[in-house]
Amino acid sequence: MPAIRPSSKRKAPPDGFSDIEEDLLIFGNKMKDAQNTPTDNMPKHQAQWPIFQIAHQRSRYVYELYYDKEAISKKLYEWLLKNGYADAMLIAKWKKQGYEKLCCLRCIQTKETNFNSTCVCRVPRAQLKEDQDVQCVSCGCRGCASTD
């Protein structure tokens, strides 16, 4: 999650930024809070979960504004991507069939796992055992298969 550029160091935002500025600020504050929370008393692998989750939410927000609601201009969308408000790689996956709800890129990275498989959160609920409660190690996702 690259940091968002400070407003003094970046180009001025295109039109329409003022509409979404407030919500982006809320996301930014949430992210800061998550980054500053001490992680002493939690398992090591859980320390980054909130960071991943907020990054996902924010990317989703930008994605929906542009692709679903068509509320922002292409210029603004690209500016947002460039300035780190959304993860372009993640959004690129969301456009692919079967990955519409993908939680994070680490969860489809098969090369990093022992059996060369994706994360458990990618398994559709129908194929899991009854009442099996999964939460993936990398981002705390509880299931992001498209069919869920």
Next chain:
Amino acid sequence: MVKSTYQPSPGALQPLPPGWTEHKAPTGHTYYYHAETKESTYKRPGAPPPAAVSAAAPMNPAMSSYVQHQTVPQINLSDPAVANAFMSQYGQAQPQQHGQRGGFGAGGRGGFQPRPRPQPVDKPRSKVAIPGCEPWILVYTKYGRRFAYNPAKNASYWRIPEKLMPAILELDQARIRQKAGGDTTNQRQQNEGSADVDKAPTPAVDEQQAEAAHDYDSSEYEEVEVTDDEDAEDGQDQAGNARKRQRTEEPSADNGPAEFTEADIAAQLAAMGAGYDDDIEMGEDGGWEEGDEGLALSDEDARELFKDLLNDFNINPYSPWEKLIEEGKVFDDARYTVLTTTKARKDVWEEWSRAKIQELKERRAKEEKKDPRIPYIALLQEKATPKLYWPEFRRKYKREEAMKDNKLSDKDREKWYREHINRLKLPQTTLKADLKKLLGSVPPSALNNQTMASNLPPQVLADIRYISLDPKVRDPFVEAYIQGLGAPPEAGEAAEQEDEAAAKAREERRKREKALGERERAVAEEKRRQEKKLQYERGRLRDEELELERAMQVGKRGLQSQLVGDKEP
């Protein structure tokens, strides 16, 4: 419970000797300063040495908290002489120990404690002459305590002497009556001392009197009882004195804010239920579920109602759905429940936000855009001089809003600046002719004899020719030109059409709201009917049960008696 009026206090402080002044240190301590000798001390100058030290000194630390609460050191008060001496001393001659509640427990006054803790100072606030016992007066203090004072003998007693008791009782009763009569204004400054009396009206006071009489043989003073409410009052008075507050634990138990009523919990549960939303319906009264079966609001209406709700709460259509849920403003509205599932709500919200954003876009497009050139041109008029080159001008005024506007390119700015500077050198007549040409190019719908000189159309304001002339020359010229123009053409009908559309939307909305109201009423009606039915059924059941019971009571005489019994009535 007997509530004693005994409430300890340091009483009045002696006046300072001449030359001494009293000050508050930043730490809250009071200190005294002599301006001439430049001497400063924490001890109140001119005070007599404390008398009852020996009595108060041995202090068990475990007792201290008790003592703080009880406020009276371990002195054998049963001996009237000791008690009297102590009381008089305790009451008035205790200069450096303001509000000795806690003072004794914290090490006494034997000098163990070089810096006294900042403690609240109780002061006499008002006094009342006691009718019938002339020299005596009853003094109320700041913290609502009171004591009897005899100015003739210069003696004061926290424990009110027996001979004054009836007179003071009468006084109290008179005051209660007065208060009940609604005459409260002049009682204000009589303060909380009366609160004591209010809460424990006459019977308690009588009781107290009885007890006083009972105790009289053993001592002149009865057992000390400190009432809780006095503590609470103290706690409120000294909210700032946190240390003190900590040590007296009583008040927090009394009037602590952490008291949840059932209603609070219910409200919280409701809020939580709303938060988890979904199929758990809002109302536990079950009003909606019943209504939903019988006379459902049409799906379309429900959706529209929900959209109205979103409109009413000024939801930002750009915000994410999660924000709406987290804020939870909309949960309390009845219209939130017309859709039963969160999924449906989210669908409607999505539809609404899409439409709303589209609408906003259109409105913005229609709205006449403020020309970014106008402020820049105005700036040029004000600041530009032939003395400055463009880079100089840019550097000098880079903080101006018009110079920072990113809608104009720097190139354009430079171009206009140079043009403007060049035009300033032209003769007046050419400039006037140019301005006339500019004004003439504006269509009559924008510029006519109704136009105010201060409200010229933007195409004029944004033109470089408009600012070439000096405003002193230009304004009269423009005004004269406007006077010579014709009347404006007829206004367009577009505005009317818009009004019509708005009225239509309003009308539809009213209809929907009416439908909602009707639905609510119908639901209530249905509920009432069901309740009635239930009651009726219950009654019948009871009757049947009774009948059964009667039937079961078949005695030894068997069926015969039953038959006879049936026949008889």
